[in-house]
Amino acid sequence: MRETDLALADGRSLHVYDSGGDGPVVLWHHGTPNIGTPPRPLFPAGDRLGVRWVAYDRPGYGGSGARPGRSVGSAAEDVRAVADALGIGRFGVLGHSGGGPHALACAALLPDRVTAAVSVSGLAPYEPETARDWFAGMTPSGEAGLRAAVRGRAAKEAHEASAGYDPEMFTPADHAALAGDWAWFDEVVGPALAGGPGGLVDDDLAYVAPWGFRPEEVAVPVLLLHGERDRVVPVAHAHRLAARCPAAELRLGAADGHLSVLREAGAALEWLAGRA
Numbered sequence: 001m002r003e004t005d006l007a008l009a010d011g012r013s014l015h016v017y018d019s020g021g022d023g024p025v026v027l028w029h030h031g032t033p034n035i036g037t038p039p040r041p042l043f044p045a046g047d048r049l050g051v052r053w054v055a056y057d058r059p060g061y062g063g064s065g066a067r068p069g070r071s072v073g074s075a076a077e078d079v080r081a082v083a084d085a086l087g088i089g090r091f092g093v094l095g096h097s098g099g100g101p102h103a104l105a106c107a108a109l110l111p112d113r114v115t116a117a118v119s120v121s122g123l124a125p126y127e128p129e130t131a132r133d134w135f136a137g138m139t140p141s142g143e144a145g146l147r148a149a150v151r152g153r154a155a156k157e158a159h160e161a162s163a164g165y166d167p168e169m170f171t172p173a174d175h176a177a178l179a180g181d182w183a184w185f186d187e188v189v190g191p192a193l194a195g196g197p198g199g200l201v202d203d204d205l206a207y208v209a210p211w212g213f214r215p216e217e218v219a220v221p222v223l224l225l226h227g228e229r230d231r232v233v234p235v236a237h238a239h240r241l242a243a244r245c246p247a248a249e250l251r252l253g254a255a256d257g258h259l260s261v262l263r264e265a266g267a268a269l270e271w272l273a274g275r276a
Helices: 040-049 075-085 099-109 128-135 140-151 153-162 172-179 185-193 198-207 236-244 260-273
Strands: 002-007 013-018 025-029 052-056 091-096 114-120 222-227 248-253
Touching (some): 002 075, 025 075, 025 099, 025 260, 040 260, 075 099, 091 099, 114 260, 140 153, 140 198, 153 198, 172 260, 222 236, 236 248, 248 260
Parallel strands (some): 025 052, 091 114, 114 222
Antiparallel strands (some): 002 013, 013 052
16 A cells, blocks of 8 residues: 655645556545555455555545545545546445445545545434434434534534543444454554544534535446444435435345444445446
């Protein structure tokens, strides 16, 4: 995995990951809070498919400079810059959790580049008039963090100053995944928070603000993969997205939570690579 720092025209830089190769390109969008290292547990499936993994640290995480006031949709500009720098024309996008909305942003705003999108455990847009439904089913700690973001940056930063890890956000199946085949998360969460919660704060502010696009604008094929027992992003978000994305296919894991559903991501990767 090659890692480089890409200088952008606005003076920022993005830390970029690229496995190389001439196979189908899958651009990974990481969750909140993670750095952008592509998902090692999916490498065996990727190797069988010849996938070339590309990813980057979202602004404010890892080696990427912050982008104050960024929206979910602004990810499309950064992804276009990454693809251009690497000489990549067309590619698929895959995002987990907070990466899901960013993958959909690229699908909506880069129709000339994105062939298909997969969102795993991803959020639907926040709309104040349906806020009660948007928060329904979240663990109290997760809801508190996002409600703080609704109140603005100062409230969100104050919340993060005293917030701690809540193991109840994950189901027993999630904890089994974290202790086993998806222990990889230990490698990407710590570095994401090493420099403080800035990236996390910017992410959550973006999730509850206008995204800069509507799911209805996504015209490329979309696969939504979600656990029915998800306590972080309740499954109602997936149903809402499926109803609004005209080309969406919904796959549900009846016994899965926010993380354990990633055990089905190998099949989703095959679906994506076949379209990339």
